[in-house]
Amino acid sequence: MGAITLDAVEKWFGETQVIKGVDLQIPDGEFVIFVGPSGCGKSTLLRMIGGLEETSRGRILIDEADVTAEPPAKRGLTMVFQSYALYPHMSVADNMGFSLKTSGAPKAEIETKVAEAARVLKLEPYLERRPKDLSGGQRQRVAIGRSIVRDPTAFLFDEPLSNLDAALRVEMRYEIAKLHQALGTTMIYVTHDQVEAMTLADRIVVLEAGRIAQIGTPKELYERPGNLFVAQFIGSPKMNVLPCRTEAGTYYLEGGRGGEYGFGTPAAHIGVRPEHITVGASGAGACDGVVDVVEYLGADTYLIVDAGALGQVTVRVSSEDGHRPGDQVSLIFDPKWQLFFSADGLAVSG
Ligand SMILES: Nc1ncnc2c1ncn2[C@@H]1O[C@H](COP(=O)(O)OP(=O)(O)OP(=O)(O)O)[C@@H](O)[C@H]1O
Numbered sequence: 001m002g003a004i005t006l007d008a009v010e011k012w013f014g015e016t017q018v019i020k021g022v023d024l025q026i027p028d029g030e031f032v033i034f035v036g037p038s039g040c041g042k043s044t045l046l047r048m049i050g051g052l053e054e055t056s057r058g059r060i061l062i063d064e065a066d067v068t069a070e071p072p073a074k075r076g077l078t079m080v081f082q083s084y085a086l087y088p089h090m091s092v093a094d095n096m097g098f099s100l101k102t103s104g105a106p107k108a109e110i111e112t113k114v115a116e117a118a119r120v121l122k123l124e125p126y127l128e129r130r131p132k133d134l135s136g137g138q139r140q141r142v143a144i145g146r147s148i149v150r151d152p153t154a155f156l157f158d159e160p161l162s163n164l165d166a167a168l169r170v171e172m173r174y175e176i177a178k179l180h181q182a183l184g185t186t187m188i189y190v191t192h193d194q195v196e197a198m199t200l201a202d203r204i205v206v207l208e209a210g211r212i213a214q215i216g217t218p219k220e221l222y223e224r225p226g227n228l229f230v231a232q233f234i235g236s237p238k239m240n241v242l243p244c245r246t247e248a249g250t251y252y253l254e255g256g257r258g259g260e261y262g263f264g265t266p267a268a269h270i271g272v273r274p275e276h277i278t279v280g281a282s283g284a285g286a287c288d289g290v291v292d293v294v295e296y297l298g299a300d301t302y303l304i305v306d307a308g309a310l311g312q313v314t315v316r317v318s319s320e321d322g323h324r325p326g327d328q329v330s331l332i333f334d335p336k337w338q339l340f341f342s343a344d345g346l347a348v349s350g
């Protein structure tokens, strides 16, 4: 079992508070991803869960047992980092079995566990090789294999794929998803990669300066962000956020037009994702602008539109779209996907 609970945890480095009271309940078997800007505390929080970093205040529970004061070895968790630090003089099999060997496990048990991990990770053909004779992705799989043989109650990953090239990351992302399906073990995974977060997570925890900005499924965070920070952090390219004002059932864009506004409380920002805007003839949409840059990506194209006082607006269009820099366009927002935020940045919903 690997249910993990964080109860008002805080981390202070001297006078500096880095984790500012985090509550989180992770049921057994869940795949949870921590995201957030550099320095927001993702690694620190993960290391606190793993016991590599002392918890200044609050409690950490694993399967209802308080482990806050326990050393890493007593927690039954394993950590996989970006740098995998394999023993260069040992074979893949010996690297994977090393921790079992040092803990005195019988040879037969080590062999069985290494064989099973190699099967899950498709490392069977490489068991006798040295790490230097492996690709980066294979080495990272060996590092994960070292964790699997220990039968952890949960896996903690800190940006495990960030040293790999783009194609390998995609492959390893798939491998990690399969691994989670096969083992059903709790996984907590820190990443900077939007696609990793969206595709792997059961739930994403967005951290902002040591606090949880929002927790939810990828779909919840994408479609119903609770605040402007999450709205603009999740999704690439970013959600467009434009200043607006609201009055008796209508919203107005500065220097533009507006549309229907269905909420009782006032909004100060409207948020629209690039794929929820279409380009129409002049005057057709909520605002007008001039195409500044055209980014052709193959499957689709982004138009970066200069909308005057409203700022830049990114619009996702088909790759067959023929707009060119300098074109005058009008931007039509899909009313179903317009989000509104108050002056203090919270999503307006009532
Ligand atoms: N030992 C330490 N002493 C003092 N401050 C620290 C220490 N370790 C981390 N910090 C600070 O804590 C904050 C959070 O660091 P952390 O490594 O958790 O961020 P992160 O979210 O993992 O960032 P990144 O995405 O860059 O890896 C940072 O401001 C960092 O400078």
Ligand SMILES: [Mg+2]
Pocket (backbone or CB within 6 Å): 042, 043, 044
């Ligand atoms: Mg980090």
